[in-house]
Amino acid sequence: MxxxxxxxxxxxxxxxxxxxxxxxxxxxxxxxxxxxxxxxxxxxxxxxxxxxxxxxxxxxxxxxxxxxxxxxxxxxxxxxxxxxxxxxxxxxxPPIIADYMTQHPYHVPRHTTIAEVIATFRARNFQRCPIIGQEGICGLITAKSITTWIGSLLAHPDQDGKHLPLERIMGRTVDDVLPFCSSREYAIVPRNASIADAVYLFRRSIEHGRYLQSLLVTAEGTPQSALVGIVAPSDLPRLFTEDIDIED
Known part of the structure; x- marks a missing residue:
């Protein structure tokens, strides 16, 4: 037989x-x-x-x-x-992250106005994007961080009890919001990282009670190297359909 x-x-x-x-x-x-x-x-x-x-x-x-x-x-x-x-x-x-990431992601320099960021988020249905400075990646601006920043402005009026007018708020820059952008909401990985590494990072963030909003993919896995892609939580189903088992 x-x-x-x-x-x-x-x-x-x-x-x-x-x-x-x-x-x-x-x-x-x-x-x-x-x-x-x-x-x-x-x-x-x-x-x-x-x-x-x-x-x-x-x-x-x-x-x-x-x-x-x-x-x-x-x-x-x-x-x-x-x-x-x-x-x-x-x-x-091992399948690598470079094969599944969104290439050439939208990103903003620190001097970009909040009005421009919000307009782009609305037009392109974005929730987040990397912030790039002279030193490389310096943060991830999100709808949540913008909301938190605006809330802090409204919670602290001037001596006359007046709030900043909306046009002045919208004229502020990403640099003003940067202190409200959490480094816990993103991770930086090299383009040759495996899909298993990506899945593990998202899973670990959930297990530790935080929400990883993006993996920022750079050429060498450092903030200073070139940004080449991004992986968001919405990409996870596409990764899973590549027969990557998620097991407890």
């Missing part, structure tokens, strides 16, 4: 184990489970696939311990074989 699915499954599993061993470098633990547990601490791809790979390890043990010429206790289904081969291929050649 032929065990084509079992053979394909074992081939893919062995490829994955070899990939994980390579990622460990000189520090090679005793078995596959230890590989997973050690790599998940710092490897976003392994964290995403951790639960599935644990189950695959159990299936692998069932196959190798029962396989005989005419009998196998657990022949994998076609879907299982396709899944492990997909994970193997992703681990070997």
């Amino acid at each position: 032929h065990h084509e699915n079992s053979n394909r499954f074992l081939t893919a599993f062995n490829d994955i184990e070899a990939e994980l061993t390579d990622r460990m470098g000189r520090h090679k633990p005793g078995g596959f489970a230890q590989l997973l547990n050690m790599l998940r601490r710092h490897d976003a791809q392994i964290r995403l696939h951790y639960d599935t790979l644990r189950q695959f390890a159990k299936l692998r043990n069932a196959i190798v311990h029962s396989m005989r010429e005419d009998f196998i206790i657990a022949e994998p289904h076609d879907e299982v074989v396709a899944e492990i081969e997909r994970i193997r291929d992703q681990l070997a050649q």
